[in-house]
Amino acid sequence: MNLDQLNPDQRLHGALHDASQRFGPHSGDLVARAAARGRRLRLVRRAQLGAAAFVAAGVCVTGGVAFSGRPASVPAPAAPPTATAAPAPTQTQTQAPTRAPSASPPLGGPRSGPISAQLAAFLPPGKITRTNSNGTFVDGRITKPDTPNTGAGGGFTYDDGKGASVIQVDLGDHTRTEGSGCPPTSPGHCAETLPDGTKVWVDAGAIIGGGKRLTVIALRPDGRQVQVEEFNVASIVPSAGNATPAPTRPDLPLTVDQLRGIALSPHWNP
Incomplete structure (x- = not known):
């Protein structure tokens, strides 16, 4: 039968049937x-x-x-090396500086000859002029001059390269009556008693004309007295017309300790 002569439904059915026949029987x-x-x-x-x-x-x-x-199990990183701290410096406590004690009194030179020469043996190197001596001091024995009211002593003009000054010493055997302490009118004039009973006076002051003076007096228990003085002038003797010597240097050549050393020296012992 020709498919063109069929109706549409019949033609669809016939087409499907033909197609299935081409694949063969079902396996x-x-x-x-x-x-x-x-x-x-x-x-x-x-x-x-x-x-x-x-x-x-x-x-x-x-x-x-x-x-x-x-x-995951991962090895821990190595710890960085620890720097060893340097030991802290040990702090030592230091005491506040105190005034150094005076050195032992110097011995001086020979205990004979002019007193001015014996005084000069205590001083640092310098130029010494205008020397003078009164009386004698030989092996601890004092001999006063025949001049009334004049004690044994000596002095000179001393120049250490910084200007001239006068230094002198006076010796005597008597008892000093001043008590210890500082008189109100003279604050620099004080008495100090040493362990052996020696009394020491230190007096700093000015002289007419603007000069400076420093005096140290040592009075031993046996009555021996030594007085040492220094001035920052070239002479303590008034010149013509009573003119007061003018200062030749701003400061005194010796310190208080140096002057004390001379006054306390066993050189002057009886």
């Missing part, structure tokens, strides 16, 4: 073959997933993190 093992193919595909897929998981796990472990998500 009985179609389902079995489909199932086997599915199993093969699943095995291949499983193997591919396993390989991918193995590679991912290796990468994760190499990166320092386990595949499980927990931190």
Whole structure:
């Protein structure tokens, strides 16, 4: 029958029937073959997933993190070397500086000859001029001059390179009556009693004309008195017309300790 002579429904049915006839009869093992193919595909897929998981796990472990998500066991970094602190310097407590005690009194030179020469033996090097001596001092014995009211002593003009000055010593055997302490009218005139009973007076003052004077007197328990003085002038003897000598240097040449050393020296002992 010619398909063109059929109605549309009949033509569709006939076309479907012809198409199914071209594929031949239905195979009985179609389902079995489909199932086997599915199993093969699943095995291949499983193997591919396993390989991918193995590679991912290796990468994760190499990166320092386990595949499980927990931190991998990584060796702890070595601690940096600790610098040994230098020991702190030991602080020693020091006392505040105090005034150094005076040195032992000097011995001086020979206990004979002009008193001015015996006084000069105590001084630092310098130029000595205008020497004068009254009386004698020999081996501890004082001899006064015949001039009334004149004691034994000596002096000179001394220049240490910084200007002329006058230095003199007076010796005597008598008792001094001044008490210890500082009289209100003379703050620099003080008495100090040493362990052996010797009294020491120190008096600093000015002289007419603007000069300076420093006096140290030592009175020993046996009555021996030694008085040492210095002036920052070239002479303590008034010149013609009673003119007072002017200062020749700003300061005195000897310190208080040096003057005390001369007055307390055993050189002048009886």
